Amino acid sequence: MAITKIAQVDVGAGGAANITFSSIPGTYTDLMVSMSIRSDVAENGTLILVQFNGDATDANYTWLRLLGNGSSTFSSTATQLQGGFATGSTSTATTFGNSSLFIPNYAGSAAKTTSADGVSENNATAAFQTIWAGKWTGTAAITSITLKSGGGNWVQYSSATLYGISNSGATGATVS
């Protein structure tokens, strides 16, 4: 089977400032992070910021997104790396944002690209659905991934799961 669960982080009582996957083995081809996250920030949607290998230099990242809020669409781009949406403390209770971050060829020696999709859940009118393109200029293999909030903490029962996808032993088609 080409997809393997590497690790899962569940936020406990008291919350957490970050969710971090570390010591990621370089034996897979691609990585995928599935996220179900809520923040304690007083807003309807909290952006999930992503850092690789502890690189905290915003200028080493680029995000470009398409966002819909239920009535309008927007596109924008900046430095940092956005990888998903969490619900905030003013969102409908007991609801968590859902996001998926895909990182192809994470262990290669080129710059790293990402593909992300995320929604913040809310029974009211203010909710966000977003798709992102991302880039990290780092050429080292990714060995750690940190999911940070722009402010505040991730609350209890937030969770994230890291999967590895492998292309080794490929059989069933020919490519040239």
Added chain:
Amino acid sequence: MPNGMTALATLTLGGSQATVTFSSIVGTYRDLMLIIQDTGSGTEGLRIRINGDTGSNYSYVLMAGDGSSASSGSGSMTELIGGLVYSASISNSIYHFMDYSATDKHKTVLSRNNNASVNTVATAQRWASTAAITTLLVYPTAGTFAAGSIFTLYGVSA
């Protein structure tokens, strides 16, 4: 990303190449996933042709953001669309071919296509054929893929 994925074929280009072809695709899975990370020789679009079909049998609806404006479009083509092949920046694409080996339906394809310097795109496309997919021809609208571009095809089990 679905579970039950098995790698069918993979290729990392050692030099520039005009096309990449996946052939003799087995019909024993439910869906296919095609993952591409590429650069190229120019400023081109990424195209995919199924089973050598050059007819106007492909239709699409897409939404896109270019970092300043959002857009949506639809139409018919002679191939699948969505991604980019740029020399100046790296792109990634994920194509999900649903029920690819069924012979009782047209084929639907969902894609996500990304270039953080250019745009992010989501498409829903249809290939108007009931034939099982056995071949995928991947190419830029002009020029070549650059060395280091990576193409991987996965089968997804039901």
